[in-house]
Amino acid sequence: xxxxxxxxxxxxxxxxxxHVPFTKFTWIDEERALEIIDQMRIxxxxxxxxxxxxxxxxxxxxxxxxxxxxxxxxxxxxxSTELVERDAIVQTAKNRAANIIEQARRxxxxxxxxADTYVMEVLKELEGQLIRNLTVVRNGIAKIMEERESSRxxxxxxxxxxxxxxxxxxxxxVEAMADGAAPPPSTPPAPAEPPPPSE
Numbered sequence: 605x606x607x608x609x610x611x612x613x614x615x616x617x618x619x620x621x622x623h624v625p626f627t628k629f630t631w632i633d634e635e636r637a638l639e640i641i642d643q644m645r646i647x648x649x650x651x652x653x654x655x656x657x658x659x660x661x662x663x664x665x666x667x668x669x670x671x672x673x674x675x676x677x678x679x680x681x682x683x684s685t686e687l688v689e690r691d692a693i694v695q696t697a698k699n700r701a702a703n704i705i706e707q708a709r710r711x712x713x714x715x716x717x718x719a720d721t722y723v724m725e726v727l728k729e730l731e732g733q734l735i736r737n738l739t740v741v742r743n744g745i746a747k748i749m750e751e752r753e754s755s756r757x758x759x760x761x762x763x764x765x766x767x768x769x770x771x772x773x774x775x776x777x778v779e780a781m782a783d784g785a786a787p788p789p790s791t792p793p794a795p796a797e798p799p800p801p802s803e
Contacts, residue, residue: 673712680704
């Protein structure tokens with residue numbers, strides 16, 4: 605699956621999450637988020653394989669360019685040999701042979717340069733995309749971990765408050781019984797509602 609599509613799905617999941625009032629936090633479906641992240645881990649090697657295919661393509665282009673250059677050079681040498689054998693145009697043959705060889709060398713350099721430039725541009729674009737996608741994934745993981753820790757802290761605060769309320773009521777009853785009076789009717793305070801579970 606395309607890594608960009610997975611990033612879009614992760615962004616949609618965050619946008620669909622329920623915002624916690626008066627905070628910067630948003631409740632999201634952790635299972636869905638982790639599923640998308642797992643798919644990203646599978647997709648990234650596919651992108652790397654695509655880059656490897658491009659490198660192989662470049663190598664094939666380089667090999668073809670070298671073969672073509674060698675063929676042209678061989679042809680130039682054959683033609684130069686034929687021309688040299690003619691006594692009347694020996695110098696002309698040498699000059700033409702040198703020009704043909706030089707032209708073949710330049711053409712081979714152009715082909716190799718164009719192949720290298722093409723592959724370099726594709727790899728740079730792929731590198732930038734992978735870096736952007738990796739940043740999105742890391743930010744998503746950090747946000748999920750931050751929200752998980754915040755939820756644990758709020759739950760712990762609720763439990764500690766409930767324990768403190770129960771201890772206070774118990775102390776009042778003990779003091780009332782120590783004074784010889786009937787324990788005052790006391791209704792323990794309702795525990796604070798825990799935060800809503802993650803969707």
